[in-house]
Amino acid sequence: MSIFIILSLILLQDAYAQNIYECSKSNPEDVCILRNVQVLSLADISSIELPAEQSTVQFLDGNIPDFGESIYEQLETTTNLTITRSGVGKLFVAPLLTYLNASWNKLTRLERAPQGDYGGLRVLALAHNQFDRIPNIKDFTAVEQLDLSYNAINFVNLNLFGRLQKLRTLDLSHNKIRSFDVEKGFRLAHLAELRLVDNQLQELDFTDWKLSQLATLDISSNLLLYLNGEDLHAAFPMLKTLGLQENQWNCRGLSKLIEFAQNKSITLSTSSPRQCTANRTSLQGICCLESYVNYVTLHSQWEIRKLQREMQTMNETLVQKLAVVREQQGAQITILEQKLSLQEKQIGHMKQHLLAMAGMIEDLIEELYLREMDEERERHQASSRQQQPAVKIVF
Template identity: 25%
Template sequence: MVATKSVAFLLCLLYMIKLSTARDYKCVQEENHCIFRDVQLKSTDSLTKTTFSSDVNSPKVLKFESSSIVQLPPAIFQKFPNIEVLDASFCGLKNLQSDSFSDARNIREVNLTGNKIAILRNFAFDGAPKISNLDLTQNDISEIQENVFDGLTELKILSLGNNRLATLPSRMFNALSSLEVVELQNNLLSKINDDMFTSCTSLITLNVSHNALQKFDLRQFLRDWSVDAIDVSFNRLKTIRIPKNLRKLVASNNQIRSVEAIGKDPALIFLRLSHNKLTSVDQIPSLNKLITLDMSYNQLQDFDFNSVTKFKNLILLKLDGNQLSTISNTLTSDVTYLKYVHLAHNRLTHLDMDVLRTVPRIIKLDLGYNKLTELTAKRLSDKFPVLVRLVLDGNDFRCEQSAELMKDLKYASTEYKSTSNQCKVEQRLVNGICCS
């Protein structure tokens, strides 16, 4: 009799526990958003025992806040078939099953940022063909199966940054002809196939920065229409080839020693090559549309302003942080398009402003943090009528030898003055110039 009562008690207890795990979560309406708060689905068993409801009439935006969900409950999309935007970011998601989106036929934006997803399995988004923006940033993804994105013919933005990807399946992007933006930054990629993005005929922006790429052939982007921007910074590239249709290339913090243009009349307007191993501006090919060239923190030891003639529209030239000890100018005619020249953090000790005589329309010249002890700037306003700013901070001017310079600058319309807190410990401020 006692044993029978004990069994009955245990069965009753188990039934009560089972009932306690079956919960109905009701969303709160905020600005036409259906928001579920404090949803706790920490095991797969609880998914089938939980229901979702809403006072919102056919919501189109659904969001989880302060929740812990092991995987997306398919019941969500069965209950709310008109959902267009799903935000399940930072919810502890670990898995995406093949049926997770089976009833999400109207969904267009999916935000799964900041979860714990490790593997993207084949057909994980099957049933949601209208997804156009998929954000999987900041997960633990180390494996992507080849057919995971099959069927996403409308996908335009794919964000996979800040994961643990070391390799990519060779056919991963083959079905994504509508793809416009791909983010793969901050992964562990050491290789990208030479034809990886060939099928992405709509691609305009690609970010593969902060990986371990030793080779990346940009020839696969050579097309009849423009690609807006590619970022390959913070990798291990030794050479870069610029397709003629690319407009912006960021390739800083690599080991680049060689730069080549592919095709005639390159469309490039912005080129950042800072923190590489280039030794001369002459290593850059002719780029007639280029507006900004950043070669700061390379290994340049000399520079001739004649080098800029192969950049017919160059406005900004950055050569900071190199090893320049002399500047020369063999130009025979004026270059009026160059407006901003940065030469800070080099090794210049003496400079005559007359070396810029053929760059008369310069607006700003940065000579800060060199080793200048002498600067000649006679008739500054006459020679450089639009020079607004001359940066001289952090140099080694001698007060007794700078009287002539101070006199020349005093009557110039150019702003040049430093402040006392910009002077070195051993320096003092005299007429706006730090000297010792």
């Protein structure tokens, strides 16, 4: 390598090291926008200069592969943080944040403070990243809006959201979700909006879902064939808006679903009118496939699943009742065993008492017998004295 090239590299490094990142002057005073920030080592962090007590900071169009905990040394008072299009692959979430938008990055994982209190975080936007599963969000219990759209998530266990009981909006659109797993009785008491647009769902079973406040559900652009209104109403009694377009609906099943929605005053959200393919029919702007055999098959499968669920519920109820009976019987048996043990002790005491009484009775009988023998001797002696003749002495 020539001396000229080496000197050029040194000069470039010196120029880069001297680069200072300050808030753009054209933005409001309460918002600090930092553009094209390059943080490739810990030494680069010191080049970020913020005004004192800066609560809102935005990193735009930079290169920060590891947005680690040390960066927050420059963000001591920041509660509203945006990091977009900055190549972030690993992100530390600071406990002081109330708003975090880390969309349009390369995120595959999140890091948290082990003992951190995340009770202030309300909004978490992680769209347009590279998550292939739901990240570890269980500690963000105060989050009200969660956006995980435009990732590569293929499976969702809804129980991972179980601790987010303040969650109001959940967006899982534009992923690769094929199925959901959920425990019976799953609840999110305040969830009002759920978006599942553009995934790979072929069927949805809402039997174990209990979202009492859900008002908006969008399941457009999936591979769904059939959905029964009874499942919807049981899971989402407050549902007001339903997105159904661009699926593989069977027309007869879709017709009944639309009728159910009308009876429940549920609005069907549809995109701009589009031409259905030649072999499909449009029902209220939603394309479907006419097939009676297909409908009978799908509806029969639903009826079978419904019957299976009812049988399972009956079985679980019976098991619970048997468990209660066993528990009650077990308690009764325990009480009886305690009573029996007490009675055995009482019988032991009674036996000892009876033995003592028997000894006393034997002593008493012996005493009475001896007295009777003494009295008999005295009577015999007295009788002998009375029968003895008087002796006369003659001189």
